[in-house]
Amino acid sequence: MNQTKSYPRPSKIRYRLERVWLRLWLRKLILYLSLILVFSTFCLLIFVYSNDWIKLKEYKNHFKNYIFERPELSVSKLEIKTANLDLVNQINAILKLSFPINSIKLDINHIQKIINQIDSVESSNVRIKDSGVLLVEVIERKPVAVYRENDDLALIDLKGYKINNIFSRNDRKDLPLIVGTEGNYQVKEALEIYQLLSNYLNEIRGLIRIGERRWDIIFKNNKRIKLPEKYPKRSLRKFLSSDKSYLISSNDFVIIDLRFTNKIILRKLTEDITKP
Amino acid sequence: MINFKKHREFRKRLKSAIKKGTLGLIDIGSSKIVCIIIKFSKLDNNSNNLDQINETNSFAYRVVGAATKKSIGIKKGEIIIAEEVEKTIRLVVQQSQKMAASIIDEVVVTFSGGSPISKNLYQEIRLDNQSVSSNDISILLSKYAFQVHSEQREILHAMPINFNLDEKTGLTDPRGLIGQLLGLDINLITIQKNIIENIDQCLRNCQLNLAGIFYSPYISAKSSLVEDELKLGATCVDMGFGTTGISIFYNHQMVFASNVRFGGANITSDIMQAFQISFNEAERIKTLHGGLIITNLDDNELIELSFADENKAYYNYERPFISRSELISVIRPRFEEILEEIQISLEKTGLEHLSSKRIVFTGGGSQMPGLYELASEYFGSRVRIGRPMRVQGLPQALQGSQFSAIIGLAIEINNLQDEVWDFDIPNILGPGQKIKSAVNWFKDNW
Incomplete structure (x- = not known):
């Protein structure tokens, strides 16, 4: 009557093992035993190698070197x-x-x-x-100008940072010269002033920062143009584009003062001033 | 005089298992073996646990593990291949242990079969006009001729069901009452010899101790009958796979139990023979399409037979379809035969008047559609299809009526029925320690 076919069921041993394993005290025992085993092997290792620490260090170094000398690293x-x-x-x-x-x-x-x-x-x-x-x-850093301070010539970049010293002005004749305290921090303005004076570049010696506030343009024949504190470029552009620009090339005056907006003050060449 | 040594041992184991906290329940059925593990709630440690159990007589428990598997080697509720049954018990116990994450050592078993015979015994003793003491009851119990009944057979249950004192009847606790004549009805259920030994042997091979054995119609009724039915009397019919069990209850006591050696397996083998299909396929179409009442619609409803089995040559290829009415016409005669058998054995008992003619069907077979209508025709109007009660923690899959036996076992463990071996052996010598404990026992249990 009962034609049910057999199906897989646990064997006697497996059943018994599972029953044993389900006992809580046994599981706890195994846990504690394994913990004790690990701890004791650790202690044993220390005990065995305690007389031979140098050897242990050698092993350690060897292992370290083995890793460090990998070609990949x-x-x-x-x-x-x-x-x-x-x-x-x-x-x-x-x-x-x-x-x-x-x-x-x-x-x-x-x-x-x-x-x-x-x-x-x-x-x-x-x-x-x-x-x-x-x-x-x-x-x-790109050198944009030569800066002189206490007889030391230095190349400076756009931010006024000193790159390195040079021995002579002739080494970098292509770069403009800037002199004066704190002058190196206004390199950008100085370069723009230079740009305005592009027609007279051969005649210019350099720019001087006066009193950390304004610029003087020095020409090779000791002539100087005094620029105002405020809007120096605008007043210079105004001057150059005006009909008085010929004053630059004339040798009659030693100072062209542009510090006042509504007038230009000129100083004549005299013995007293040129030969102090 | 027989002193029920084995049964007393079972009771002791059961008590100790409850004290320990876990107990396994196994239903050895013809179609399936079910194991559930129940865990009892922790009792107060300060007081004596056993006393506490006795005081309340019922305690909180919860199902923590459950497993069910198809059984092999069981025929009509009896073990015929011990090794296969052992293997299956091992599997269900292993699975439920895994679910419960704890092991069980003591199990309580329910089974059907063993061709039980239920007998009502009556004995009375004359008292010397004093109040009834527990020693009197013990002496009364010792007068029964259990020896005679257990010569060829084995006692499974021996339940005291009714005390008589003089002309009064229906007493549950006669102690302290004064009378001259004390009588006691005992319902004795005996089964064939060596069946308990076989089960015990199987369990011992699985490292389990038998802590009690219960007859499954009695146990199914415990889960299926409601309180009123137990009180007023009802018949419970447990339609199993191998056998159909009958138990009659009256006044909370089982007064009769029997079984009919027909069951679901007979129906399946009828289908198998009628349509020339395999046993498994017959079981499938029985459970899916089976019924008991033919309607016009059933002629048109065709059931496809599958031949997906190993020995195909055996099957009839020419009829891949059968109609549902054909299937019903095969099932119904066998069902009618079963019901007839039930009716015959109920008539034999002469206890029909007790049960208020109410019949409750439970077990896997009671799920057959149309059973209510068919049974009403046979037994009159008072028929009910029972569903087992709820047990806390039981999986949804195990709440069907085919699991009424195992659920009933859990309910029974909660509130154990007294049996003859729960009484102390009479102490003829006089009052002593044993009588004192017997008095205590009575106080707690009645």
């Missing part, structure tokens, strides 16, 4: 991306890296800090490429 080359060869040499000299280096030991932030401390570097980007190359991308 080593950096073998320094690549500096910049136009200036001098800067490349300078960076190489400062970093003093001896390849190959492990990339774990390499402190990229520190390297970037060092490179940023170089005067002629505006900003830099340091990273490690996949192929084991340490890549340094440098943006240089």
Whole structure:
């Protein structure tokens, strides 16, 4: 009558094991036993190796080296991306890296800090490429003018930051000269004034910042144009475009004073002034 | 005099299991073996736990694990292949243990079969005009000829159902009353020999201890009959797969139990033979499309027979469809036969007048559509299709009426029926410790 077919059912051993496993005290016992076992093996290891700490350290170093000397982690080359060869040499000299280096030991932030401390570097980007190359991308500062302060000639960039010193004005004749206290912080204005005087560039010696507030233009024949504090460019443009611009090329006057808006004050060449 | 050593041992185990907190219940049925695990709520540790249990006589519990599996090796509720039954018990116990996350050691079993015989025994003793004491009851119990009934057979239940004192009847607790003649009705259910031993052996091979064995028609009635039916009297018919059990209740006591050796399996094998299909396929169409009353619509409703089984050559290819009316015409005669058998065995008892002619159908077979109408024709109007009561924590899948036996077992454990072996062995020598405990027991249980 009962034609039910047999179906899988647990064996006697499996049933008994499951019953044993369901006993709570046994599970707790196994937990505590395993904890004790782990702790005791740890203690045993310490006990065994306690007389041989140096050996243990050697093992540790060996293991450390084994990891550190993996070819995947080593950096073998320094690549500096910049136009200036001098800067490349300078960076190489400062970093003093001896390849190959492990990339774990390499402190990229520190390297970037060092490179940023170089005067002629505006900003830099340091990273490690996949192929084991340490890549340094440098943006240089561009010299726009020569600045003289206490007989030291220095190249400055647009923000007035001193890049490096030069020995002679003749080294960079192409750049305009700026003199005077705090003059380097108004480079932009000075350059614009230079631009207005593009027709007379050969005759100009440089610009002087007077009293940290206004500019004087000095010509090679000791003639000077005094610009006002406020709107110096506008008054100069007004002067150059007016019919009095010939005064620049005339040798009769030693000072052209544009500090007043409604008048131009001229000083004649006299013995007293030119020969102090 | 028989002293029910085995049954007393079962009771002791049951009490200790309840004290421990977990108890397994197993229903060994012809179609399925069900195991549920119930967990009793923690009792107060300060006082004696066992006393507390006795005081309340019922305690909170909850089903924490349940599993059911198709049974193999059981025929008509009796174990015929011990190894297969063991395996299946192992599976259900393992699964329910896993669900409950705890193990069970003691199990209570319910089963049907073993061709039970229910007998009502009556004995009386003469008292010397004193109030009835528990020792008198113990002496009265010792007068029954249990020995005679347990010679060829085994006692499964022996329930004291009714006390008589002189002309008064229907007493539940005669202690303290004064009379001359004390009589007691006992409902004795005996089954074939060695059936309990077989079950015990199977469980012992699964590392489980038998803590009680209950007859399944009695247990099903406990879950299916409502309070009024138990009080006024009712007949419970448990339509199982292998057998159909009958139990008659009156005044909260089972007065008669029997079984008919027909069941759902007979219907299935009828279908199998009628349409030349496999047993599993017959079982499928019985449960899905079966019915008992033919309507005009059923002629047009065609049922597709599937032949997706291994030995295809056996089946009839030429008829892939049968109509539902054909199916019903196969099922109905067998059902009528079962109902007839029930009627015959009810008539035999002579207890029809007690049960107020109310019949409650439960078990898997009671889900057959049209049973209510058919049974009403047979037994008159007072027929009801019972559904088992609710037990806390029982999965939804196990709340159908085919699980009424296992649910009834959980309810029965909650409020144990007294049996003869719950009384102490009479102490003829005089008042002593044992009588004192018997008095205590009476105080607690009646």
